[in-house]
Amino acid sequence: MTHTTVPRPEYPRPQWVRPDWINLNGPWQFEIDHGRSGKERGYQEIGHELSGTITVPFCPESKLSGVEYKDFMAGVWYKREFTVPESWKGRTLLHFGAVDYETEVWVNGVSIGTHRGGYTPFSFDISPQMTPGANVITVYAEDDVRSGRQPRGKQSERYDSHGCDYTRTTGIWQTVWLEHVPEAYLSDMKVVADPDNACVHLEVTVVGKALGGKLTAAALYDGKAVGDASALVSGPSVKLTLPLEEVHLWEVGQGRLYDLELSLQEQGKTGDTVQTYFGLRSVRLDGMAFRINGRSIFQRLVLDQGFYPDGIYTAPSDEALRNDIEISMGLGFNGARLHEKIFEPRFLYWADRLGYLVWGEHANWGLDITTTEGLSHFLPEWLEGMERDFNHPALIGWCPFNETWDRDGAKQNNEVLRIVYEVSKKIDPTRPVIDTSGNFHVVTDIFDIHDYDQNPQTFKERYEPMKDGGEVYNSFPNRQQYEGQPYFISEYGGIWWNPEQQDEKSWGYGNRPTSEEDFLTRYAGLTNVLLDHPRMFGFCYTQLYDVEQEVNGLYTYDRKPKFDPDLIRSINLRKAAIED
Template structure:
């Protein structure tokens, strides 16, 4: 396929880059499997499928070329891939950014690998199944989000979207790509920045034990050499420290990054594998009721970002669209986001790193029944895959594996699920704070947060700015324990200019029947909406206990009309009203005045 015509052609993993890669995005053969029965009919070996789809867009999206939004239990993909003798000299890796939900991969009719989890990346080594010339790659994906046995985030479990649930995503929804690597290769990297000691601690993992080889790391800063170190490899994990000759901190709004070159050398000193990466030098501490970055408290002005797109659903139509969402947020006065009920594309985090934009790593826990302990078996492997994938991003400021863990059919959460995930996360990443479940119901957490969609600014001000104690929204189910504290969902102010005009007419005629969805009473004018948003924000900024806020939300999503922009990222308000909103978001916080 002509590279110009390949959708989403950029490298999907810029923190671990090799030159020897090839995108498999574009046209694939495709078919629906509504009864999930075609595997038994031998479809893994079929030489063609009747439909066509554009990967990496899900079949529900218009960009896929299908726009089929009904429930489907399973889907099939197939395409031919030509390989050369040179590409087969080492190992051939087939990477998937994300496939929702259970995925099985077949190459030339042979089972090559499988994966459970609709949001995390995985790799299948297909070396033994391929040959020089044309090879058939077939992908089967099943998706049963109404069972309560799989995380599905904000995907609607009804036929149509409703409330804060939206169009579903099935099958492949992130880039599919090939990578050609040596027989012994670097599989992953963990970089722990240490600004106090002017160094970065590295742990590099190889696919097999690399005894007798050497790993060399070289850092540079804006083109200048900044440090070099090497270590002999023992086993499949090599750990060493890279001292830095120049210290430059990564901070929100000032994102200085080091480039990192990794070279795996053979016993003769020849380069066997090369990987390009980068890292940011910064530390996170919880101190004096604040979240500190590099030794100073940073008030986090966050926005809720759901990561949905009108034409791509879960998948951004372009790399520029990912960057544009961050730009829109920063122009509104935010310095970060909760990446809500979804594992975002790796390239979103890349742009956050490059733009100095704070993000919280979350997981799409909604849809999973956590009133039973076996939910831990489902979520833990997928969550740890996310933690491992995103560990090195300096923009990622904390983890939040669960959101609003409501009762399931009247049964409360099994607290062991939340505490188990919390402790596993702290073991996998001791460098970042962890919120066990955002909003409710907390079990063990580093930061205490609540959600509050009260729309009356006077009530909100009394509840927060004038309340000497942190507001407890569910005192019968959780208890504040002195942690840093913030309101991680508020606002949600419902505004749509056309519907507001219709609403006024209906009110004059004594009629109801409003359309759309949002929180609380809808303002009747955009001026009222802007003043309400600013006043609600002021209540949090004036609260001396508050270390952050998170406003709901960046854009409208389908019927949910409480975004600061429309679903297609267009302005919703006049510039005069936007000025009131931006000034409200950017006003000094009480914690910043100390």
């Protein structure tokens, strides 16, 4: 029930699809509330009109929003009318993909709930507040990236972008939509692939009165029925195992996906039905190797920041999300660290479809974790992100924190990292967890470091002793201890190259190459050190594309290649020493 003129018209949640939905993207009333006093002034009331307009889901800092206000905004207000079809009986759910950062929502002037966290989805059953005909949604969001009390990622704490921090995102930045569901409905699912036993294990959550009903799961591969299972509903959580008649493994570059239909039957009648999918693959650590479906796969990763010139945090189109993966794969990378941001679900959908490895990471920069108070501002949102993305086969590991530097002379509270690691392992024992990428490790399944040495020779010498079981290079020996884990360089390179952008704001790592040939020689030298190392299971190059003033991408910010992609591809695709 969408229209082609609606921005970002595609269904926003491809792992949980229903036919009856209304996309609320497009023009909304909008107003900036610098004094955070709008509630006192009655902005939430039905009759109050906001002074401006904005195009949702683009943040007000972006060009695509039509606002393009780049200064700090303490609070922002949104308002729009909606109607639903008379055929929508049962419940109406209001969904937000992401709103940065603390949000309150009203329907017809009645507050229906709040949410804290700028990167994860939330929803409300708005049926009790709705009236026949037109209804009004009002949204208020507060955002303060300088507070130390919220994860901001790469959003600049200064007025201007600088270094590796970029334009901020305030308020709504993912799709808003309405969805029709029956009184009893399926709210979410957790799927654990079990290729060795030719099955998947499902745990489905049911909302509403469905006791005595039956949940049925039917799997298809390439349109052919390959398995089904059912279970009686005896509580809010239904568990069942779905045997598969055919095993098609999800692999790197081969995103083989099964379609899955879930249906809830009550008194012999089919009620709620959901279309979803899954991939059949396993991941495990084995000595120094990272195995996918039992094979040692060298992870040729690239750093992806998830920024866009015209949409900032929000891709201008679904095609733009897919394009970022395709240009990466065209360069010979097989995956990415999704860096300092929880990416939108449709990016992960395309990763699933294309067989592209990704690491899930939170936007921890800006959050003070020198005391345990930081845990209360991090863990709830991190768990929401894990729950949202658990079922993506492309996601092969979690990394809640990145570079947990000291703050104003105070060190990280190690218990914050330890607790987040341990809770993450409890929630998902199927994937490895890196406690904090680069530094300072406390307890981790993988020991990774960041190394931006621009000299291939000294870069090689640093890791040479490891080849024969000698000393392992530890970038911060006084702050972290290597305990025999698998090891890789999860940030390197960052070679500063963009001849067309050399103003005083330009930023990159190390000395600039003098020519394209100099760049490619350095790139090959650094990359070959890692490919040839028998104790490295992967690398992650910084970065895929430039972002604003940071000009160390292999592509420009507007996604134009700086070099012949085939030259980069030929370097990246050499067989690695650790590969099967």
